[in-house]
Amino acid sequence: MGTYNAVYFDENDLALGIFTSVLNYGTSIVGDLDGDGRITSADATALARYLVGYAVAIDLRAADINGDRHVDIRDLTLLSRWLIGDKSNEIVSVW
Numbered sequence: 001m002g003t004y005n006a007v008y009f010d011e012n013d014l015a016l017g018i019f020t021s022v023l024n025y026g027t028s029i030v031g032d033l034d035g036d037g038r039i040t041s042a043d044a045t046a047l048a049r050y051l052v053g054y055a056v057a058i059d060l061r062a063a064d065i066n067g068d069r070h071v072d073i074r075d076l077t078l079l080s081r082w083l084i085g086d087k088s089n090e091i092v093s094v095w
Contacts, residue, residue, distance in 0.1 A: 031065060031079055033058040044083055047076045 031039040033046045034057075047063055050056045051073060065075040065082075 028061040033062050044079050
């Protein structure tokens with residue numbers, strides 16, 4: 001477990017900033033559901049599709065944004081809020 005530096009991008013691949021307190025659990029970056037090394041709206045979209053039942057390949061450890069060991073709408077809400085700039089809730093997991 002440790003600190004991981006990640007750049008987050010908008011839908012046009014424009015860098016929005018660097019999030020330096022993303023936790024790295026083995027090969028999982030919390031919030032990076034598709035494993036591309038970036039936390040983007042594609043990750044939120046993949047999580048939304050997973051939650052409504054689509055067969056989507058996501059990293060479930062990275063999807064547990066609030067660290068309660070359940071992947072649900074609360075995780076999607078936190079991820080979405082973080083992506084639009086609300087950093088009041090840190091992205092943290094305890095896996």
